[in-house]
Amino acid sequence: MPSGRERILDAAYPLFSRSGIRAVGVDRIVDAAGVAKMTLYRNFPSKDELALAYLDMREERWTRGWLWDEIRRRADMPGDRLLAIFDVFGEWFEREDFEGCSFINILLEQDDAGDPVRVATVQHLANIRSLIQELASDAGIPDPDAFSRQWHILMKGSIVSAGEGDRDAARRARELGTLLLERHGVPVSG
Secondary structure (H helix, E strand, O other): OOOHHHHHHHHHHHHHHHHOOOOOOHHHHHHHHOOOHHHHHHHOOOHHHHHHHHHHHHHHHHHHHHHHHHHHHHOOOHHHHHHHHHHHHHHHHHOOOOOOOHHHHHHHHOOOOOOHHHHHHHHHHHHHHHHHHHHHHHOOOOOHHHHHHHHHHHHHHHHHHHHOOOOOHHHHHHHHHHHHHHHOOOOOOO
């Protein structure tokens, strides 16, 4: 049987993913988890503590456990792996449960630059860029940091566009990504 902490995180995960941090109250999480409010506060002294644990879980499940596993499964060469991001996104954008990127959503709802949840969100986005930077370095791109920032703009832009209803956003971003890779002389298989 899952611990109270696990039940709370498992309940908060889809709620925060769909609705953001601000829109989801503690009472809603407690009801969804089937625990007492005291159990929540014993495990997470504040809603911010719960939000921070959620962000860590989101990175583990979404970034590492889904996206990066998928691109490694689909491609071997660094350039192809970079483009595979948009292939995975294309499938994600078509899903009924597409909720956008929690990191982007939370970043936009937290306007205080010093807010601990916002600071953690910025770090999680930087972790994604680090993974892209690693692929750029493997591809021999001379300035992997600058490239990873450009690529991340394509990723985030396609997610926002898909949220607006553009279900071809991943294909469009892939086309731009191909041009960026060509500009840097990175070979791709197709």
